[in-house]
Amino acid sequence: MNKKIVKVSLMLFFSLLPMMLFSSCDSDTNCYLEVKVLDETTRNPVSGVIVELYQGNCDPSDYNYQNGTTDAEGVFSTYFLAPAILNIRLTYNLPDGGYRRGTGTVRLLEGDVKKTEVILEAQVRY
Numbered sequence: 001m002n003k004k005i006v007k008v009s010l011m012l013f014f015s016l017l018p019m020m021l022f023s024s025c026d027s028d029t030n031c032y033l034e035v036k037v038l039d040e041t042t043r044n045p046v047s048g049v050i051v052e053l054y055q056g057n058c059d060p061s062d063y064n065y066q067n068g069t070t071d072a073e074g075v076f077s078t079y080f081l082a083p084a085i086l087n088i089r090l091t092y093n094l095p096d097g098g099y100r101r102g103t104g105t106v107r108l109l110e111g112d113v114k115k116t117e118v119i120l121e122a123q124v125r126y
Contacts, residue, residue: 031080031108034115037070037090040122045074049102049120052089053078083110088118098124 037049049070052058059065064084070076080086090102104118 032113035076036117037074040119047072050091051076053086098126
């Protein structure tokens with residue numbers, strides 16, 4: 001009787017061991033970010049805006065520097081491997097040589113999807 005209990009216990013232990021080991025590795029720890037760019041006057045999404053994400057100085061050689069362009073819905077999506085507080089800089093180049101700017105800040109958390117809206121200023125600069 002005692003040998004039977006030990007045998008069943010060992011079988012149960014070894015059958016549950018792989019499930020315990022591999023189930024803890026499934027959690028996603030990336031930090032996802034969606035930046036939606038809105039026009040200051042109309043509050044409509046703006047496509048074709050250059051979005052720069054950075055920490056400290058806006059230096060493309062920095063580890064956490066990323067850039068891209070908004071899609072037709074005015075959204076730029078990306079992810080980071082670790083939590084961070086990032087600065088957002090927008091640049092919208094106009095056909096006449098001018099440009100419009102926008103800025104913001106966002107805090108990313110581990111395993112979270114952060115959606116943020118940043119306003120593109122109406123002022124045109126040359």
